[in-house]
Amino acid sequence: MLAISEAWAVSWAVGLQARARPRSRRVASRRSEVGFYVVATTTRLTIGETTLTRIGLGTNRLTNTPENVQFVREAVAAGVNMIDTAHIYTGGESEATLGEALSTAPSDCMVATKGGFSAAEANTDALRAQIAESLHRLRSERIGLYYLHRIHPEVPLEQSLAVLAEHRDAGTIGHVGISEASIEQVERARAMVPIEAVQNHYNLTERRHEEVVDYCAAAGITFVPYFPLRGGGPPELDEIAARHEATPTQIALAWLLRRSPTMLPIPGTLSLAHLRENLGALEITLTDAEFEALM
16 A cells, blocks of 8 residues: 655645635635645655656657667666556557566555446456566566556456456565546455556646545555646646746646645656656645636
8 A cells, every 4th residue: 555654645645634615716616526636745655665757658659769768768777767658558568568678676666547438358368368478578577567558348347356456475576556546446446456546637727527536545545647647737837837837737747746746647658858847846835825716
């Protein structure tokens, strides 16, 4: 289960209790049931025994070229140690690239991958086959974090998770997660196997999963927003960025980091300069007014 500092957890809990005292009509009208009044940010969290930088790397466009192998190695050297991929990304090249690049990576570098994107792939035998293929591509005997990529009405969630629990017990999967899940689905999943991460679409403009964000924070589950930068943000974004001498991208990521103590965004990039820009968000602290202005 995720570990965060006691002071940070208390700070976030106090902020969540403050939701009954909205500071502005705009915040209250947007969502009154979430913890908007966070006053501190940490730059690292842990899953199991692995301490992770709270900005990761998404690799849904990563192809297997020498340049991209080198990019992944440089990303790890720059401080990224949560790298997200999936069985279907770039026809398997994303996983293969990571397997080649990270064969000598530090022990604290966690690769998260996913399987079961379609209903056919979420069936028991197909999911087992995808896990085996991901292990082969990643050149590893153990996958740090494995998500059920999608939940399908025609495939019982418990059936798919039984496969992941089986591999977790065998040691070929370290931790289990699910993607695009509701609170009810997360709770069903937790009844089957410990769930360490939930990966849903969430950012400044995509806010369907506010309640899931808070549920995960309260339960100590890492919330991994995919497409954390898609859609831009409100007009205030540029003004706040100028005030901090930062980019709008950095402010959008800083907002996510403050939004929940268990948030770990995974912006995708193939540029080392952009990756370093993303990591710069870890050094930005938004004021209460700035945080609320982006609601």
